[in-house]
Amino acid sequence: MTQSVLTDFSNRHTELFGRHTVNLGHTFAASPLFTDDALASLIERAPAGSYHVNTMDVTTHDPRTRREGIVDGLSGAEAIEAVRRGHIWILIQDPGRYDPQYSAMLRGIYDEFEARMPGFKSYKQKLSILISSPKVQVYYHADVPGQTLWQVRGHKRVYLYPNTAPFLPQDALERIVLGEAHEISLKYEPWFDEYAEVIDLAPGRMLHWPLNGPHRIVNADCLNVSFTTEHWTNDLRNAYAVNYANGIMRGRLGAKSLSRPESGPGMWARFGLAAAWKAAGMQKARKHHFKVDFKVDLDAPWCVRPIPPFDLTR
Numbered sequence: 013m014t015q016s017v018l019t020d021f022s023n024r025h026t027e028l029f030g031r032h033t034v035n036l037g038h039t040f041a042a043s044p045l046f047t048d049d050a051l052a053s054l055i056e057r058a059p060a061g062s063y064h065v066n067t068m069d070v071t072t073h074d075p076r077t078r079r080e081g082i083v084d085g086l087s088g089a090e091a092i093e094a095v096r097r098g099h100i101w102i103l104i105q106d107p108g109r110y111d112p113q114y115s116a117m118l119r120g121i122y123d124e125f126e127a128r129m130p131g132f133k134s135y136k137q138k139l140s141i142l143i144s145s146p147k148v149q150v151y152y153h154a155d156v157p158g159q160t161l162w163q164v165r166g167h168k169r170v171y172l173y174p175n176t177a178p179f180l181p182q183d184a185l186e187r188i189v190l191g192e193a194h195e196i197s198l199k200y201e202p203w204f205d206e207y208a209e210v211i212d213l214a215p216g217r218m219l220h221w222p223l224n225g226p227h228r229i230v231n232a233d234c235l236n237v238s239f240t241t242e243h244w245t246n247d248l249r250n251a252y253a254v255n256y257a258n259g260i261m262r263g264r265l266g267a268k269s270l271s272r273p274e275s276g277p278g279m280w281a282r283f284g285l286a287a288a289w290k291a292a293g294m295q296k297a298r299k300h301h302f303k304v305d306f307k308v309d310l311d312a313p314w315c316v317r318p319i320p321p322f323d324l325t326r
């Protein structure tokens with residue numbers, strides 16, 4: 013068995029994984045793929061505009077303050093220095109496109125999951141690296157695929173909430189699955205925190221939580237380097253199809269009370285409806301248009317220099 017990724021996996025985690033929060037040790041804090049030099053080189057190899065640069069208000073929870081920017085005319089080292097000094101993050105999706113070592117790393121992770129958890133079969137795995145400033149926040153949201161967060165450098169506080177109403181209303185989840193609502197459009201109330209699992213994540217720890225579980229993240233006062241891995245399994249795909257079909261039935265056909273079958277004819281009927289709806293092109297392809305209104309600038313307050321807004325499609 014490959015044992016190069018997880019340091020304290022035990023039999024119980026096979027039963028917990030996907031159903032409850034799993035908090036495990038890993039070896040990536042010592043990986044040469046996440047040093048300043050490696051990340052600077054990755055930023056320089058990624059085409060400008062191919063990665064997300066964001067800023068947001070770090071003092072309140074207000075998703076409307078999140079803005080999209082660009083890195084332009086900076087070296088990779090300068091971009092990382094801006095993250096260290098500023099209030100921004102750089103999100104590099106699919107870094108294996110620019111350096112095959114990251115693809116090999118992603119394969120290694122899922123090979124080890126599969127070796128350790130009999131019956132676990134995943135596909136469409138995806139890696140994203142987040143380099144983020146002291147104190148920045150990832151606002152309350154829910155992701156569509158299975159999600160794991162791996163902390164490599166720095167410290168962050170992660171709040172994990174139950175994946176049911178009122179934290180995740182069923183109709184809100186369906187709109188996210190249908191691509192009609194942005195993940196961070198999910199309603200958040202400060203009192204939700206009383207029902208959250210609150211975990212301080214240190215380098216060398218990872219978290220995996222139940223499907224679609226809402227979460228939010230607050231960086232400690234230090235540069236953070238983390239990455240997420242996403243995956244699908246047959247069970248996750250079936251849940252997606254059921255939510256997708258229920259979303260269509262609720263939104264377009266006016267159905268109110270909808271069950272969520274996990275198997276049997278009800279599940280397969282929904283699976284068919286979701287597939288047919290997509291095949292018929294009735295759900296528009298998810299758009300990725302962004303209004304960019306700042307550039308990263310080491311001389312600007314929090315390294316955020318306002319620029320005339322323009323549209324960018326990623």
Ligand SMILES: [Fe+2]
Nearest residue numbers: 153154155159
């Ligand atoms: Fe997330």
